[in-house]
Amino acid sequence: ELKEITPINQPRMLADDGHLIFTTGDDKDIRFQPSVSGRVKVGDEDLSQLLIQIKTNKEDIDKIKADGGAIPPEISNHLNQLDTQVSTV
Amino acid sequence: ELKEITPINQPRMLADDGHLIFTTGDDKDIRFQPSVSGRVKVGDEDLSQLLIQIKTNKEDIDKIKADGGAIPPEISNHLNQLDTQVSTV
């Protein structure tokens, strides 16, 4: 009989009412594999660059959550003012 | 630059100076739709996971913008120092 053929599990590129759709079967992935010099772009955006940015953003956020961000100038001013007041009491 | 525009809304795959381009007509999307158990990957990265991360990042940023992040240690130190000074006046 038929042996090696995985039934009806092939990936498809299809058009549905003019939309362009890429699909795969069970447990099958869609993979974008940019090369060293070639890029995968969505519109004008470089997908790999943006994905790196997501992680950078996360790291930055974690750092801010741990250590705080920059000191807002109001605070610095307020503290300086208090310093002055205290030192002149 | 796309060479010509097809009047009909046919999705297209085309070569442009050696680049491979997928396009659609007016109001038509490009969709990547793996099966429920399949993933979309960019290199080794799971794109779906990263897209969730974008949202998490945004939420974290909104929280920081609303409530501030961690208190920078310089501030804590400065405040403590002022406390001491004020209490010993």
Add this chain to the structure above:
Amino acid sequence: ELKEITPINQPRMLADDGHLIFTTGDDKDIRFQPSVSGRVKVGDEDLSQLLIQIKTNKEDIDKIKADGGAIPPEISNHLNQLDTQVSTV
């Protein structure tokens, strides 16, 4: 003899064991370019929107890093308290 053109260095879409793979070539990109009003979607997520969000997130983070986020209420309270103490000395 020129018939043997290997697609190895060309951008391509290929099915591999049920997975759908987009690979770029040397210096050659793959671009997904829907019409102006069409979107790129991954499952139900609007990828185009999310890619914009990545940049917005980055800008927000940069601002927080430069100017600080919101002032945490503990700080405000602490400063107010010090103000009062100092003014009543």
Add this chain to the structure above:
Amino acid sequence: LYKQWIPDTNYENKTNWDKGKVPCGNDVVVFPAQGKVSVFVETTHAVQEMRLPVDGELILNSGAGFYVLSGKDPACGAGATVQFQDSESLQWFNPAMWQAAATQNDFQLGKFLFSVHEESVPCQQDDVVFKALSSFRVDTTSSQSTIPVTSVSVLGKSFNSKSEFSEYLSTRTGQMQFHGSSAVTVGNPGCGDPSGCDCGNSVNHQLICSTVQCATVSCKQPLSPMGHCCEVCGAIVTIQYTVGFNMQTYRERIHHLFLILPEYRSIQLGVSKVFKSQKLLGVIPFSTTPEIQVVIVDGEEGKLSEALAQNIMTDIRSHGSELGITESEFQASSGNSSDPS
């Protein structure tokens, strides 16, 4: 029996393209915007540009895909617009669209069975095969609401559960492959009668024959086999049978005894069970009795067919009782016939 749909909507099939060749790397590939088509792609192709239909799909076999070249493909010529052919009009009930075989393996071996037109189209007891690595588009329109068969295999998967196949038909791919008014249903029992079964396509006789162009026949007394759309030159052996007759065994017997002989190379022979009306006083039909019809044609005036019919009659005279055959007669388009005993 197995009935296999011949046409496909495969990318690599050059007859599917208007230029009679598979497009290459300098070509602009155009699928008609409104053609709902499911295309199977077996290997890798270079394209300059491909315009997909507004509703349609490319199914990618493992290793299949598309790439673009930086320059021109030197092996491709100047490049042209190559259009995928319309497959809207291919009808399920067109006998020329099908091949019949006793086993699935016989399709690979090219061992096809000849049938009368009604039986060239899948019978109710048949297993319908659409080639594994292929897609297709078939118009199922008929006057009946359903087309019952035993099983259907599509893209390498065999369906014999009614609900599973009906689910498949509702998928995007299923809807592109099967269109038209009648629903193909699977799960019909296979032929449980060793003496063979009536095909069940007489209800579609007119539809089936509307697709057939009959060749002009040049013999003295053309024959009209039951279930066939055209008159033929050749011979018909009609067999009455009893318990113990096995159609498959008998078909193989004729093959081994006669059809493998070099002199019968050009012979086409079909065995089927038919219901012949018994006519009271030769006019008023009062009952139908099943009998076995052996149609023999040779593509010429029918002399060879008649010789084979004589051989078959001789074999029946000596071995009929062992084979479960009680009576037999033949008619030939030469005007000769057996003595109705």
